[in-house]
Amino acid sequence: MEKTKKLHKIEIIEELCKGCDICVQFCPFDVLAMNGPVVEVVNLEKCTACGLCELHCPDFAIIVTKNK
Amino acid sequence: MENQKQVRVMTGNEACAEGAIVAGCRFFAGYPITPSSEIAEILSYLLPKVGGKFIQMEDEIASMGAIIGGSLAGAKAMTATSGPGFSLKQENLGYASLAEVPCVVVDVMRGGPSTGLPTLPSQGDIMQTRWGTHGDHPIIVLMPSGVREVFELTVRAFNLAERYRVPVVLLMDEIIAHVSEKVTLPDVSELEIVERTKPTIPPEEFLPYQMTESDIPPFVSFGEGYRYHVTGLVHDETGFPTNNNEEINRFLNRLNRKVIRYKDEIIELENEKDEGARIGIFSFGSTSRSARQAIAMARDKGIKIHSIRTKVIWPFPDEQILEMAENVDYIIVPELNFGQVAHEVEWASRGKCEVIKINRVDGEPINPLQILETIEKLASK
Amino acid sequence: MFNYEKYLRMDKLPLIWCAGCGDGIVLKSMLRAIDRTGLSKDEIAMVSGIGCSSRLTGYVDFNTLHTTHGRAIAYATGIKMVKPEMTVIVVTGDGDATAIGGNHYIHAARRNIDLTVILFNNHIYGMTGGQVSPTTPGGFFASTAPYGNQDNAFNISGLAQAAGASFVARGTVYDAVKLDRMIEKAILKKGFSVVEVMTPCPTAFGRRNRLGNGAKMIMDLKKVSVSVEKAAKMEVEELNDKIVTGILMDVDKPEYTERYLKLMEKLQNQSK
Ligand SMILES: Cc1ncc(C[n+]2csc(CCOP(=O)(O)OP(=O)(O)O)c2C)c(N)n1
Numbered sequence A: 001m002e003k004t005k006k007l008h009k010i011e012i013i014e015e016l017c018k019g020c021d022i023c024v025q026f027c028p029f030d031v032l033a034m035n036g037p038v039v040e041v042v043n044l045e046k047c048t049a050c051g052l053c054e055l056h057c058p059d060f061a062i063i064v065t066k067n068k
Numbered sequence B: 001m002e003n004q005k006q007v008r009v010m011t012g013n014e015a016c017a018e019g020a021i022v023a024g025c026r027f028f029a030g031y032p033i034t035p036s037s038e039i040a041e042i043l044s045y046l047l048p049k050v051g052g053k054f055i056q057m058e059d060e061i062a063s064m065g066a067i068i069g070g071s072l073a074g075a076k077a078m079t080a081t082s083g084p085g086f087s088l089k090q091e092n093l094g095y096a097s098l099a100e101v102p103c104v105v106v107d108v109m110r111g112g113p114s115t116g117l118p119t120l121p122s123q124g125d126i127m128q129t130r131w132g133t134h135g136d137h138p139i140i141v142l143m144p145s146g147v148r149e150v151f152e153l154t155v156r157a158f159n160l161a162e163r164y165r166v167p168v169v170l171l172m173d174e175i176i177a178h179v180s181e182k183v184t185l186p187d188v189s190e191l192e193i194v195e196r197t198k199p200t201i202p203p204e205e206f207l208p209y210q211m212t213e214s215d216i217p218p219f220v221s222f223g224e225g226y227r228y229h230v231t232g233l234v235h236d237e238t239g240f241p242t243n244n245n246e247e248i249n250r251f252l253n254r255l256n257r258k259v260i261r262y263k264d265e266i267i268e269l270e271n272e273k274d275e276g277a278r279i280g281i282f283s284f285g286s287t288s289r290s291a292r293q294a295i296a297m298a299r300d301k302g303i304k305i306h307s308i309r310t311k312v313i314w315p316f317p318d319e320q321i322l323e324m325a326e327n328v329d330y331i332i333v334p335e336l337n338f339g340q341v342a343h344e345v346e347w348a349s350r351g352k353c354e355v356i357k358i359n360r361v362d363g364e365p366i367n368p369l370q371i372l373e374t375i376e377k378l379a380s381k
Numbered sequence C: 001m002f003n004y005e006k007y008l009r010m011d012k013l014p015l016i017w018c019a020g021c022g023d024g025i026v027l028k029s030m031l032r033a034i035d036r037t038g039l040s041k042d043e044i045a046m047v048s049g050i051g052c053s054s055r056l057t058g059y060v061d062f063n064t065l066h067t068t069h070g071r072a073i074a075y076a077t078g079i080k081m082v083k084p085e086m087t088v089i090v091v092t093g094d095g096d097a098t099a100i101g102g103n104h105y106i107h108a109a110r111r112n113i114d115l116t117v118i119l120f121n122n123h124i125y126g127m128t129g130g131q132v133s134p135t136t137p138g139g140f141f142a143s144t145a146p147y148g149n150q151d152n153a154f155n156i157s158g159l160a161q162a163a164g165a166s167f168v169a170r171g172t173v174y175d176a177v178k179l180d181r182m183i184e185k186a187i188l189k190k191g192f193s194v195v196e197v198m199t200p201c202p203t204a205f206g207r208r209n210r211l212g213n214g215a216k217m218i219m220d221l222k223k224v225s226v227s228v229e230k231a232a233k234m235e236v237e238e239l240n241d242k243i244v245t246g247i248l249m250d251v252d253k254p255e256y257t258e259r260y261l262k263l264m265e266k267l268q269n270q271s272k
């Protein structure tokens, strides 16, 4: 198991995000939160890059890149 | 069947089925209905033998949808029906018009409306072939008047459909569909068979609904490397829906222009004019058989006639009718309905002559003597 | 990250669907499933009817056909007959497939023609503003059921099973990973296959029935979903308000176009 705490990357494509809240609901670690019409990353350290947010975003608006 | 003229005794429905095979039809989807069912029956037998496919669908709506799909997948495709089924096809027929998918729809007319007179002839669907589906749209409608002509016009129907990317209706009536005639079929090897115009450019540059000089975009089948979108929504040159006024105008104008501008190539008729004739007759389909006899009898009696017998009812031969109207006092229009075409003739003749209707709707053909009587009465005026 | 761009017409984004509509989740699942099948884009024809869900065909880079309301399966049947070598996928809604297109749906199943139907069940007519559909449950409100729906609802999957389909599965947008597998299997299956996908329409169904936003409706799907395996051990009454998910039917039987091709071959050999 990797111990070094390197952050994963979460990219929100604002032109595509409809602020639907789905990714927020799916995230097990409260990494994301709604901020007006789009979603925002509020807790990147907690992100495990599980990919649930990206998997369920209907609009291709969130991309998670695992930090190896 | 190859390479020689054949003398055969056959019905109109048989001639239609065999003509379709010769034209290259390789997909038929249909739903049985009198008096068209024999076309489906014969094609269910013939098609698999020549590498084609037949399917009996669950209804006429499905049949029309299936032939559009089949045509997009690369086959020359046809369906056949009669009035009630033709009514059901209208929405998808409009789709074929708008999406410019070539296909042939045979309508063997029977008395209507509704279930009407299933086994008796009529010409009651003429306006429905023109305006049955909603919206302005292009369509070509052919009306054979004999068995050999059914064969010829079936081949032509496919040629026109492929050439202009338009649905073509072969409109017969029960008399033509069921009459047995001795016919000499044309030499198949000498027939012109039109294939769809494929794009010559690579897929990246391909615009499925391109504005071309000819107004007819090239057509490529699904699965041949040119992936594109087909929709019943009004679309731009790329094939995707548009709400832009300019693009809507451009598309709908091209769509509706594409048949009208080739009217002269499409319209096929017999125009026989006795010098100095005061009486004109405009006929089509089975009624032109009665008209032909009446004209012969009238000529025997020394009455001069200007006869136009058309094989193409839509686009309408309005110019030929106007030319006739300018030179005669009367145009007689015999038809097996209450005067659907007579109104069109009245419009085309622009008040230059009087239009005389002869109508019959009781399931019997018009008697040539009835036409002769009208001719004589008019001649003595 | 999965490369959706490979299959998307990127210039058509953003998707037309409302915020929180589940249809985009199904779209993505379909693309992942297609990718796993290894099929090339040229081999795939995707055919849809009319409805919100049916707009999907505009976004994907296959041979796409957006037809008339209810008729996608009929058009697809024509494509499959003429080019059996193509993989033909139908995208349709609950109204599209089981109201106006119900006849085509059951007859394609009866024929067992090799089409894959992805049926977006949102219990409502989304596109036209929330009228009652054949899958709107009794008592629920719709713009044409202002006093609550008096009608019974269809079991869409059951309909396909009874009519003769080879493969029937039910999934939800909550469990997208499972959905991928179902769709992949459905595509690879020779014969008529249906994947019924439970997907929320927050705008035309959720709001009127106070079900919350799309995200909430999706989370609620989890609560009512029961796997087929688990359902098998439950009493009928316990399953009343549940959605049974998983592969409901998977059988091998003769496929329509294969049969027809065999017949053609036989007849053509005879005439040689
Ligand atoms: C012949 C015809 N009738 C009615 C309509 C109007 N219409 C368009 S979509 C639709 C219902 C769509 O509902 P569904 O299939 O469930 O798709 P959804 O929008 O929910 O995804 C209706 C009734 C139409 N386009 N064509």
Ligand code: SF4
Residues within 6 Å of the ligand: A012, A016, A017, A018, A019, A020, A021, A022, A023, A024, A038, A039, A056, A057, A058, A059, A060, A061, A062
């Ligand atoms: S799921 Fe997608 S569209 Fe919805 S809020 Fe998250 S990123 Fe935005």
Ligand code: SF4
Residues within 6 Å of the ligand: A010, A026, A027, A028, A029, A030, A031, A032, A046, A047, A048, A049, A050, A051, A052, A053, A054, A064
């Ligand atoms: S990848 Fe997982 S942990 Fe990270 S934000 Fe998305 S859902 Fe949350």
Ligand code: SF4
Residues within 6 Å of the ligand: C016, C017, C018, C020, C021, C022, C023, C052, C053, C122, C126, C127, C200, C201, C202, C203, C204, C205
């Ligand atoms: S109306 Fe309903 S089904 Fe249509 S896009 Fe909006 S949420 Fe989706």
Ligand SMILES: [Mg+2]
Residues within 6 Å of the ligand: C051, C093, C094, C095, C120, C121, C122, C123, C124, C125, C126, C133
């Ligand atoms: Mg719906």
